[in-house]
Amino acid sequence: MSLATYTGVLDLTAGAFLLAAVLIVWRRELRSIVHLLAWQGVALAAIPLTEGLYEGNPGPVIVGLVVLVLRAGVLPVLLLRAVGTADAERRESTPLVNTTSSLLITAALTMLAYAVTRPIIALDQAAATRAVPAAFAVILIALFVMVSRRRALSQAVGFLMLDNGITATAFLITGGVPLIVELGASMDVLFAVFVLGLLTGHMRRAFGGTDLDQLRELRD
Amino acid sequence: MSYLLLVPILAPLVAAGLAALLGWRRLTAYVTLAAAFAVLLSGAILVHRVESGAVFAVGHLLRADSLTVTMLLVMGTVGTLATWASVGYIDAELRDGHTDRAGAHLYAVLLPLFLAAMALAVVANNIGVMWVAIEATTVATAFLVGHRRTRAAFEAAWKYVVICSVGIALALLGTVLLYFVSLHAGASSAHALDIDTLLNNAAQLDPDVTRLAAGLLLLGYGAKAGLVPFHTWLADAHSQAPAPVSALMSGVLLSVAFASLLRVKSVVDLTLGTGFLRAGLLVVGLLTVLIAASLLVVQTDFKRMLAYSSMENMGLVAIAAAAGTKLAIAALLLHVLAHGIGKSLVFLAAGQLQAAHDSTAISAVTGVLTRSRLVGVAFAVGLAVLIGLPPFAMFASELSIARALAGANLGWVLGATLLLLTIAFASLVRNGSRMLLGPPQPDAPTIALPGTVAAAMVTGIILSLALGLSAGPLTALFQSAATQLGASS
Numbered sequence: 272m273s274l275a276t277y278t279g280v281l282d283l284t285a286g287a288f289l290l291a292a293v294l295i296v297w298r299r300e301l302r303s304i305v306h307l308l309a310w311q312g313v314a315l316a317a318i319p320l321t322e323g324l325y326e327g328n329p330g331p332v333i334v335g336l337v338v339l340v341l342r343a344g345v346l347p348v349l350l351l352r353a354v355g356t357a358d359a360e361r362r363e364s365t366p367l368v369n370t371t372s373s374l375l376i377t378a379a380l381t382m383l384a385y386a387v388t389r390p391i392i393a394l395d396q397a398a399a400t401r402a403v404p405a406a407f408a409v410i411l412i413a414l415f416v417m418v419s420r421r422r423a424l425s426q427a428v429g430f431l432m433l434d435n436g437i438t439a440t441a442f443l444i445t446g447g448v449p450l451i452v453e454l455g456a457s458m459d460v461l462f463a464v465f466v467l468g469l470l471t472g473h474m475r476r477a478f479g480g481t482d483l484d485q486l487r488e489l490r491d
Numbered sequence: 492m493s494y495l496l497l498v499p500i501l502a503p504l505v506a507a508g509l510a511a512l513l514g515w516r517r518l519t520a521y522v523t524l525a526a527a528f529a530v531l532l533s534g535a536i537l538v539h540r541v542e543s544g545a546v547f548a549v550g551h552l553l554r555a556d557s558l559t560v561t562m563l564l565v566m567g568t569v570g571t572l573a574t575w576a577s578v579g580y581i582d583a584e585l586r587d588g589h590t591d592r593a594g595a596h597l598y599a600v601l602l603p604l605f606l607a608a609m610a611l612a613v614v615a616n617n618i619g620v621m622w623v624a625i626e627a628t629t630v631a632t633a634f635l636v637g638h639r640r641t642r643a644a645f646e647a648a649w650k651y652v653v654i655c656s657v658g659i660a661l662a663l664l665g666t667v668l669l670y671f672v673s674l675h676a677g678a679s680s681a682h683a684l685d686i687d688t689l690l691n692n693a694a695q696l697d698p699d700v701t702r703l704a705a706g707l708l709l710l711g712y713g714a715k716a717g718l719v720p721f722h723t724w725l726a727d728a729h730s731q732a733p734a735p736v737s738a739l740m741s742g743v744l745l746s747v748a749f750a751s752l753l754r755v756k757s758v759v760d761l762t763l764g765t766g767f768l769r770a771g772l773l774v775v776g777l778l779t780v781l782i783a784a785s786l787l788v789v790q791t792d793f794k795r796m797l798a799y800s801s802m803e804n805m806g807l808v809a810i811a812a813a814a815g816t817k818l819a820i821a822a823l824l825l826h827v828l829a830h831g832i833g834k835s836l837v838f839l840a841a842g843q844l845q846a847a848h849d850s851t852a853i854s855a856v857t858g859v860l861t862r863s864r865l866v867g868v869a870f871a872v873g874l875a876v877l878i879g880l881p882p883f884a885m886f887a888s889e890l891s892i893a894r895a896l897a898g899a900n901l902g903w904v905l906g907a908t909l910l911l912l913t914i915a916f917a918s919l920v921r922n923g924s925r926m927l928l929g930p931p932q933p934d935a936p937t938i939a940l941p942g943t944v945a946a947a948m949v950t951g952i953i954l955s956l957a958l959g960l961s962a963g964p965l966t967a968l969f970q971s972a973a974t975q976l977g978a979s980s
Contacts, residue, residue, distance in 0.1 A: 477642050489643055
């Protein structure tokens, strides 16, 4: 793979990664949000795969395959199983911020990501590092999704998107954190999603829904 | 001897494995107690070994210095009290129908797993592994918080997992950025996140990216330590968790998370100077104390009252860390230990009061001292520790923190903190005296007190008194920790 191809593929991947986040902000159907999250997982896995193939190094390729199975397979399936069967459950309820404003905020957050990541790019001019604003934008968009969505499942999606953004940052600027940390972090995320899935099920049985507006028993 | 560092992780893991096989039984409950005591013992044996510097084990994977040992002692002491009290507490919950065999089984497995994760967080040499361990505590405690399976318990568990996971994710991003600058400072990828490597290379780290990383790490570990702005999970989780778990979360988990922050601070201060994190810790600490004090004033629920008292104390600890002198850091560590024991006492007492009244409303509970001598005394002593009355240790630690703030030219911080602490003090005294001394209602239920909970309470009262009268060899340990963390004199 030539340098130009490598850079091109990497930029395309980072673009697709960010695009998936923007589409998640745009869409309201819970099922399609989860599908988009799976596509984002594919784009995420493509980063170490591309790096591994370019450098002829099997390590990142293996990590990429593990990420592909986990982020594009296991985690979205876990989430899909948590999506309620009742029709009313399948859509995000009335959002706190309407779609137009959400997309404008997303654009602003993407610009903010470019500003925040300037010291990182100043330290390292590599092609991969220059794509890091896309990963930071996804992190900021994920935080926005978490504060503006009212369904338990959308929040879980926001959390996974946040984690995708952090993992992408690690791949882009350092070629991935040491294996022991990567494995530990993946296990933690898997368990956290598992716990959230179980809690969603319990809450649905206890309250008959997963609208977080109903979570108002505990407050001061 | 280096294998001693494995004991605090392996002993609770063995207990968890046994509990997974056998379920909730006397045997598994006491093995968990023995595991918690093993954590305490390994900490006690290590006290003198770490005086002259950090010791390593299992290659460079584990590392212990005086801060590690201090945290092991806190964890061992509170863990012993909490696991001891768990025996009678869970038996009573089973009898009253608040939980079933499956729930007790889950409790028996998750409690030692929680201990193992916290132990790994303090003995890990790699700050990435430290992060994994801290996040693992969230996963392990989620179902401990939701143990009662009520609507409120699930709500608390959900908020806890979501808010803490998001907060701690920011710390992961900070860790990734530290890894990036550490690689650029010439570290090998296998050791770039090791605490000793980071400390050695701190001067070569890129300051701009380190600043970004430090801010994220402060927010992230601050979330787990109950600091602003991700503090909103704390009162819900602490008030819904079973009493022994509340004691561990409040007395140990918050300070373990804060110890991670102290680790990060020791590296970042070498790169950026003390100014950057001092400013951050001051803002976060003062806001946390402000919010805790305001919510203490209007509080009508005694478990939430205790939770906000934890926030108040963690805010104070953050302010002490901002002062950053040897005096301040040593006082902070004494504060953390005394707070852990005092909080165990009040939470264990609160658990018995909740069981008797089936309510956590302050207005529902009066005249505890005349109705149950031991529960009343435990609650009173714990409260006296927490509000910093002499002869208890937090009187000494708060005095030292005040002196350190004055010495670090932070007089305005001292003034603001004292004002807020006074407000919190008044609220705790008002509510506490009402619960303890108010005229008992004629139809007040009897307060049951299982033998193991009583034993844990008596031990806690003795320890509080002993620590207040003399910190003994611990004083040297705390000072050694402050020196090893690079505190200025």
